Amino acid sequence: MVRGNSGNEARNPLTPAEFAAIGDGHIAYVKPILSQDLNALFPEAPELEPGLELFALLGADGVPIVVADTREALIESAREHELVTVSLH
Numbered sequence: 001m002v003r004g005n006s007g008n009e010a011r012n013p014l015t016p017a018e019f020a021a022i023g024d025g026h027i028a029y030v031k032p033i034l035s036q037d038l039n040a041l042f043p044e045a046p047e048l049e050p051g052l053e054l055f056a057l058l059g060a061d062g063v064p065i066v067v068a069d070t071r072e073a074l075i076e077s078a079r080e081h082e083l084v085t086v087s088l089h
Helices: 016-022 035-041 071-080
Strands: 027-034 053-059 064-068 084-087
Touching: 027 035, 027 071, 035 053, 035 064, 053 071, 064 071, 071 084
Parallel strands: 027 084
Antiparallel strands: 027 053, 053 064
16 A cells, blocks of 8 residues: 655565555465365365376465365356455465
8 A cells, every 4th residue: 555645765664464455355466386286274174195287276365165176266266255256376
């Protein structure tokens, strides 16, 4: 967030909580993950063989929503829940 309207004034960045609140309930992001990292985000998920490429949908605040084996399936799930998706690189 820029405070003031001059290019010479100091900028005060958003706090992590302010940044997450911007998209709360409206924006989710797609994060590619590997199967060995699945349980860190989704502790209740079953153990999978390592090395599988998965995709996680996380809320703007970083809360895990759902995981899928294809990006397309995740995008469709987000649409069904009226979430706008962005990719995380």
